[in-house]
Amino acid sequence: MSNISAKETSSTRAARSRVGFLGVGWIGRHRMQAIVDTDTVDVVAIADASPEMAQEAAKLASGAVLVSSLDEMLAAGVDGVVIATPSAMHAEQSIKVLDAGAAVFCQKPLGRTAAEVTSVVEAARRADRLLDVDLSYRFTEGMQEIRKLVQSEELGRLYAVDLVFHNAYGPDKDWFYDPLRAGGGCVMDLGVHLVDLALWALDFPAVETVSGSLFAGGQPLADETKQVEDYAVATIALKSGTVIRLTCSWRLHAGADAVISATFYGTQGGAALRNVNGSFYDFTAERYRGTASDTLTAPPDAWGGRAAADWARRLAQGEGFNPEAEKLVDVARVLDGIYGRAPEQIQQAPGRTAA
Structure with a gap:
């Protein structure tokens, strides 16, 4: 992926990132709007368990196709996937995306335990792909x-x-x-x-x-x-x-x-x-x-979509694995400590893995 300078316009860019959205409830659509507004990506695929939600999200991204699964989204050829599904799915879906060679922007938490988060970070490192989580309050x-x-x-x-x-x-x-x-x-x-x-x-x-x-x-x-x-x-x-x-x-x-x-x-x-x-x-x-x-x-401060927009811009600039992602494990370890439980105490959630 070629680097994009701040001076380039959409008409002169050689390439734009192709992004898919897995889960487009309220938060997913809000982040989609923030990412679209960066004018650095094309939303090419949308998946959600609710056809109504998917149709609503499609209004924000002309040209995006509605797909029925993450596999179908990856087959469409995406550079990155925005994940906004139930928490139990985050780690498995993120690893699948990273192993397929695409970047990930995931809603929090990235995993339910430090073990799950570690597995995702390791997958991002192996694939040398950008990984980030919507820890949006940092951007206030x-x-x-x-x-x-x-x-x-x-x-x-x-x-x-x-x-x-x-x-x-x-x-x-x-x-x-x-x-x-x-x-x-x-x-x-x-x-x-x-x-x-x-x-x-x-x-x-x-x-x-x-x-x-x-x-x-x-x-x-x-x-x-x-x-x-x-x-x-x-x-x-x-x-x-x-x-x-x-x-x-x-x-x-x-x-x-x-x-x-x-x-x-x-x-x-x-x-x-x-x-x-x-x-x-x-x-x-x-x-x-x-x-x-x-x-x-003091207000106003439109901070809600800044984390997503930041990820989109870095994706468009060709950024790969950022070691800062390892800090996500530190946060997850503290959460494990608050719960006073070992990572293996949460087992794999049953049911669907698609959006």
């Missing part, structure tokens, strides 16, 4: 600014990080509540973003210990093979001495649609990303000095 203007403060040590020595994500509604698809198909509940759905934000901002430091407490319906989770957690508290102790505290939930009586924050405390100051008025999309970032605060960023 607020977190970009906070990470700069952390990395430059302007906040001094970081010793505490508090992370919160409460979703007052919870997912609307039944597979999220199936331990086998989802791999977990609110930690797998929301906690993955929080863990990634903390480790990413701190440049993926060494983790010493991880512990977690899981609840379902207001009671300690008794059997994670039969139900998933809807509330979780976790503590992640780093070898540097920094402590990360995490809380996430579905359907909590939190007084707002959503409560989302990532707060970093250092010896010379603090900084926080917080959602505004219960919004899932509007965030403000502030820097703290004692009792004073300064605004770093």
